[in-house]
Amino acid sequence: MLLLGFFLGLAVGIGIWIWQQVQLKRYLGRILQPLNSGADKLTLPLIPRLQREIAKVKQQRDNLQQSLQTYQDLLDFAPLGYLQVDEENQLLWCNQQAQDILYLQTWQAGQVRLLLELVRSYELDHLIEQTRDWQKPQTKEWVFHPSCDDAAQMPTVKSLLLRASSLPLPNGQVGVFLENRQPLLDMNQQRDRSFSDLAHELRTPLTSIRLVVETLQNRLDPPLDRWVNRLMQEVDRLINLVQSWLELTQMEANPTMQLHLEVLEVRSLIASVWETLEPLTQKQHLCLDYSGPENLWIKVDPARIYQVFLNLLDNSIKYSPPHTSIQVQVKILSGQDTDSRDGLRPANILEINLIDSGLGFSEADLPYIFERFYRGDKARTHSSLPENKSLGTIVGNGLGLAIVRQIIVAHGGSIKAMNDPKTGGAWMQLQLPEVMANSRSQDYS
Incomplete structure (x- = not known):
């Protein structure tokens, strides 16, 4: 009886355990069933979407590759x-x-x-x-x-x-x-050589023509001499053009031109140039307004620097209204000199500002003021001065300011053109190195 009771209890226990396992399995099945069905529903549409994204990325890659090839083809075809x-x-x-x-x-x-x-x-x-x-x-x-x-x-x-x-x-x-840029440089050099050769060839016949005109001037009476005088002016203008062109060509071919340097006092130099132009200044009742330190000495080529101020002041006089003044403002700037054995040391720079009271430059002309043969108003002729005159529309051969720049550069300086905000006139600013104040230094000898 005890053995039978044991096996009966064992069977009941096994039965209860199996029943619990079945119930547990059913319970877990009920819990996992929504998840399994939801996973199936999510998985089925995800695969096509991934395929579409992969195809899209591949298309973008192909497009980028094609664009890259197009850009490379364009760069291969470009002239640069x-x-x-x-x-x-x-x-x-x-x-x-x-x-x-x-x-x-x-x-x-x-x-x-x-x-x-x-x-x-x-x-x-x-x-x-x-x-x-x-x-x-x-x-x-x-x-x-x-x-x-x-x-x-x-x-x-x-x-x-x-x-x-x-x-x-x-x-x-x-x-x-x-x-x-070598082909452009070669072309410009060839052009300059051609013009230089032409200028050399023109000098002799122009000189001969001038001699003939001088002879006629002494033999003709008014009113016929008026035409001969007009012819003389035009011949002189052509001779000046030829000479200026040859001079500019030589300067550009040799930017570091041979300079015969001497020490000059700045105010005396400008006064000397103004005295040369005195007949023009008296006719228009113009005066020179100089401001700046006294006894400024600078190491320059006297003939070349005289040519610079003669050209600039002459232009200012031509295009200044009567009864006005031309300002010359001089100052010393501090710079840095790297030639010192001890390293950097202060170096003086002379700044000269020439300002007139004319109409000044037009904004369109400013970038081209120092280019050869450039005149602001192409319609103006050589034989007549405009009523409203400005330095930006110089009547002449168009080479004066180009020569001025070459001379200043040869001296190690710089020049730029602006309009003065106060007078509204043309403003030329020059900067030259190696200036000494108060006395003539032995360092310049």
């Missing part, structure tokens, strides 16, 4: 050279024009090499570094001396005047556009 370097100045890509300009004979598409190994141009390398450091577009012009591995081609390899325009790109990369 283009190259791109990474953050370590390794050449990533360049078009055919850049390869031709820089003589990139050893580089192949897809090859990544240090740019300086391929192109021995420290100017280009410095431009790229400067662009990356400043994160601003830069422009530089220099003479490029290409190297050539093929000795047979060396006689045909010539130096080039290049202009590079660079721009910063993401991830430290830099893009550079290259322009070969």
Whole structure:
């Protein structure tokens, strides 16, 4: 009986356990059933959506690849050279024009090499570094001396005047556009040589014509002499044009022209020029208003610097209204001189401002004031002065201010044209180095 009771209890216990397991399984099934059915419902539409997104990304990649190829084709077709370097100045890509300009004979598409190994141009390398450091577009012009591995081609390899325009790109990369300006330079030089040769040829016949006109002047009576006098003026104008052109051509061919430097006192120099122009100033009742320190001495070429002030003051006189003054303001600026053995030391710069009371320059003319043969109003003739005169529309050969700039540059100075906000007239500002105040220093000897 005890054994039967034991097995009966065991069977009841097993039954209860099985029943509990069945109930637990049913309970878990009821709980998981919504989740399973929801997962099926979510999974079925997700696969097509993923497929659509993958297809869309692939299409975008193809579009980008096509755009990249289009841009490369455009750059290959462009007349400018283009190259791109990474953050370590390794050449990533360049078009055919850049390869031709820089003589990139050893580089192949897809090859990544240090740019300086391929192109021995420290100017280009410095431009790229400067662009990356400043994160601003830069422009530089220099003479490029290409190297050539093929000795047979060396006689045909010539130096080039290049202009590079660079721009910063993401991830430290830099893009550079290259322009070969050598053909333009050669054309300008050829033009200058042609004009110079023509000017040389014109000097002799013009001199002969002038001698004939002088002879006629002494033999003709009024009113016929009026036409001869007019002819003499035009001949003199042509002779002056030819001489000015030859002078300017020589200056531009040799910017560091031979200067015969002497020490001059600034106020005496300007007074001497004004005295030369006194007949014109008296006719228009003009006066000179000089302001600035006394006893300023400057080391210049006397003949050349006299020519500068003669031209500038003559222009101011021509285009100043009667009964006005021409201002000459002189001051000393402090600069920095790097020639000192001890490092940087202060250096004096002479600034001279010439201001008249005319109509001044037009804004459109200002950038071109110092260009050869430039006159603001193309309709004006050489034989008549305008009623409203301004320095920006000089009646003459159009070479005077170009010569003035070349002389100032040869002295290591600068000149710029503006309009004075007070008088509204033309304002010429000159800056020249090596000025000494109070006395004639032995350093200038």
